[in-house]
Amino acid sequence: MIKLRRFLKDYKKECIIGPLCKLFEAILELIVPLVMADIIDNGVTNGDKGYVLRMGLVMVALAAAGLLSALVCQYFASKASQGFGTKVRRALFSHINSLSHAELDKLGTPSLITRITNDVNQSQQMVAMTIRLLTRAPFIVIGSIIMAMTISVRMSIIFIIAAVIIGLILYFVMTKSIPIFSLIQKKLDKIGLVSRENLSGNRVIRAFSKQKSEKERIDNSTEDLAATSIRISRLSALLNPATYVVTDVAIIAIIWFGGINVDAGNMQTGDIIALVSYMTQILLAMIVVANLVLLMTKGSASAARINEVLETEPSVKETTKEIISVNTDENTPKIAFDNVSFSYGGGDDELSKISFEIKRGSTVGIIGGTGSGKSTLINLIPRFYDVTQGSVEVDGRNVKDYSFKQLRKQIGIVPQQSILFKGTIRDNMKWENPDLSDEDIITALKNAQAYEFVSKLPMGLDSHVEQGGKNFSGGQRQRLCIARAIAAQPKVLILDDSFSALDFATDAALRKALSQYTHEMTVIIVTQRCSTIMNSDLILVLDDGMLVGKGTHKELLKDCETYKEICLSQLSKSEVEV
Ligand SMILES: Nc1ncnc2c1ncn2[C@@H]1O[C@H](COP(=O)(O)OP(=O)(O)OP(=O)(O)O)[C@@H](O)[C@H]1O
Numbered sequence: 215m216i217k218l219r220r221f222l223k224d225y226k227k228e229c230i231i232g233p234l235c236k237l238f239e240a241i242l243e244l245i246v247p248l249v250m251a252d253i254i255d256n257g258v259t260n261g262d263k264g265y266v267l268r269m270g271l272v273m274v275a276l277a278a279a280g281l282l283s284a285l286v287c288q289y290f291a292s293k294a295s296q297g298f299g300t301k302v303r304r305a306l307f308s309h310i311n312s313l314s315h316a317e318l319d320k321l322g323t324p325s326l327i328t329r330i331t332n333d334v335n336q337s338q339q340m341v342a343m344t345i346r347l348l349t350r351a352p353f354i355v356i357g358s359i360i361m362a363m364t365i366s367v368r369m370s371i372i373f374i375i376a377a378v379i380i381g382l383i384l385y386f387v388m389t390k391s392i393p394i395f396s397l398i399q400k401k402l403d404k405i406g407l408v409s410r411e412n413l414s415g416n417r418v419i420r421a422f423s424k425q426k427s428e429k430e431r432i433d434n435s436t437e438d439l440a441a442t443s444i445r446i447s448r449l450s451a452l453l454n455p456a457t458y459v460v461t462d463v464a465i466i467a468i469i470w471f472g473g474i475n476v477d478a479g480n481m482q483t484g485d486i487i488a489l490v491s492y493m494t495q496i497l498l499a500m501i502v503v504a505n506l507v508l509l510m511t512k513g514s515a516s517a518a519r520i521n522e523v524l525e526t527e528p529s530v531k532e533t534t535k536e537i538i539s540v541n542t543d544e545n546t547p548k549i550a551f552d553n554v555s556f557s558y559g560g561g562d563d564e565l566s567k568i569s570f571e572i573k574r575g576s577t578v579g580i581i582g583g584t585g586s587g588k589s590t591l592i593n594l595i596p597r598f599y600d601v602t603q604g605s606v607e608v609d610g611r612n613v614k615d616y617s618f619k620q621l622r623k624q625i626g627i628v629p630q631q632s633i634l635f636k637g638t639i640r641d642n643m644k645w646e647n648p649d650l651s652d653e654d655i656i657t658a659l660k661n662a663q664a665y666e667f668v669s670k671l672p673m674g675l676d677s678h679v680e681q682g683g684k685n686f687s688g689g690q691r692q693r694l695c696i697a698r699a700i701a702a703q704p705k706v707l708i709l710d711d712s713f714s715a716l717d718f719a720t721d722a723a724l725r726k727a728l729s730q731y732t733h734e735m736t737v738i739i740v741t742q743r744c745s746t747i748m749n750s751d752l753i754l755v756l757d758d759g760m761l762v763g764k765g766t767h768k769e770l771l772k773d774c775e776t777y778k779e780i781c782l783s784q785l786s787k788s789e790v791e792v
Pocket of ligand 1: 582586588589711
């Protein structure tokens with residue numbers, strides 16, 4: 215939590231005034247038992263009603279002043295904690311955005327969501343409670359002991375013993391609960407993961423009639439969380455009764471020994487009432503401390519999880535923010551891979567010693583079986599991951615020399631999973647360039663073979679797009695994503711298996727339109743369909759992370775067995791040998 219204190223630097227005033235107000239309230243509370251003892255010893259004992267009334271009014275004034283300072287403290291605590299939460303959330307969000315795909319893969323989306331929501335809430339609550347109670351409660355405990363000493367030094371020993379025992383109970387509960395709270399957060403992550411998979415994959419689950427086993431999965435994770443939460447509740451449940459027992463025994467001792475002292479004429483009756491009152495205040499303060507301890511334990515576990523994200527360094531680092539000069543002459547390839555190898559997280563190589571060059575303005579097809587490394591290869595061009603060996607160049611410069619903006623601005627990617635954002639079709643088309651005219655959007659939609667269905671929608675470009683584009687079919691989504699990518703007029707267009715949900719006629723029409731529309735663009739088409747890339751200027755054939763063939767369709771049919779096999783498994787011999 216200490217590491218997160220930087221997010222409180224704009225709330226210094228609140229963090230100082232808040233606890234001071236609470237201290238003031240605590241001082242007033244400590245005065246009340248003395249006033250009470252005075253009323254009993256001087257007012258009640260002497261039958262002086264006027265004195266009782268006057269001192270009663272003093273007590274009301276003390277209570278009113280205490281209430282006012284508590285309200286001021288509450289206000290400052292809310293202001294500081296809400297501000298703190300907002301800043302942490304923003305910092306987390308922007309840091310997550312700076313992380314590379316490797317770190318995002320490792321941390322996992324559900325865990326990141328729990329950290330941004332639940333963990334930030336816990337830390338926020340901890341800040342509010344710290345401002346409100348951290349100084350007040352110990353002050354009341356120590357203040358009550360000191361006040362007890364002013365009444366009777368001997369009787370104050372009971373207070374010290376009680377406070378030490380309660381302190382030990384708190385320490386025991388705290389050390390036992392910290393690891394369990396971290397465990398609870400991890401289990402919450404797991405529930406997040408299972409729920410996310412269930413909600414986003416509910417169509418697949420229904421199609422495979424897997425509702426029962428998925429329900430069991432959810433039940434298991436929630437029961438697991440419940441069991442751990444019960445463990446922590448058992449510990450917390452111990453706290454209040456244990457504190458009450460110690461305090462009640464202490465009160466009995468005060469009354470017992472106090473009675474003996476009153477009998478001996480060493481103390482007055484009012485003193486015993488004041489001592490009991492101080493003991494009760496200690497009890498209440500300790501209960502607050504106990505709850506504060508639990509909250510702090512939770513807050514520390516959450517703060518550690520937030521820090522883990524904030525301290526994660528992106529593995530792909532930007533070396534410059536400047537625009538660098540590039541080589542765009544005819545002879546410099548648009549993209550060049552030189553002896554590139556790559557592995558995820560230091561495991562086995564997923565790509566091995568790959569070299570090829572792509573001419574500017576050409577169309578390149580990348581084909582290969584599932585898991586052969588096609589998507590991995592194209593992810594290296596916009597530097598979503600860094601190569602483990604060799605180099606990737608764009609316009610004659612290593613991709614590592616570019617700023618992310620300069621590199622990624624010229625690359626349009628249509629990923630395998632077609633993702634659209636909530637809003638309208640127009641909003642989605644303007645994602646990259648907000649100044650795009652409707653005319654440009656319509657041209658892009660026409661070329662992506664999407665205009666036909668968009669124009670039939672009652673609201674046209676203003677048609678609503680649900681989260682993820684769920685209100686469109688897979689093929690429609692793919693075409694809208696292609697339109698969004700080409701509307702931005704990138705210099706390199708990468709289509710990662712983006713035609714998979716299209717029928718063959720639409721696939722052919724789309725390729726034809728793209729070849730006319732994108733003649734200045736370098737187009738890379740990743741596919742498993744031979745017919746989609748047969749006419750490409752260059753075809754790269756991947757097999758188990760190795761580049762086993764590169765050339766035109768005709769060249770590969772002659773030289774590359776893998777390519778020939780793929781083509782013949784999909785098309786007839788006459789279709790292949792066109
Ligand atoms: N984020 C990742 N973390 C770890 N391993 C990964 C990751 N993404 C892919 N892989 C592994 O890398 C290998 C190549 O995967 P890749 O997605 O590049 O294949 P692909 O040829 O695009 O497959 P497909 O045609 O099925 O999409 C696979 O063995 C896969 O398990």
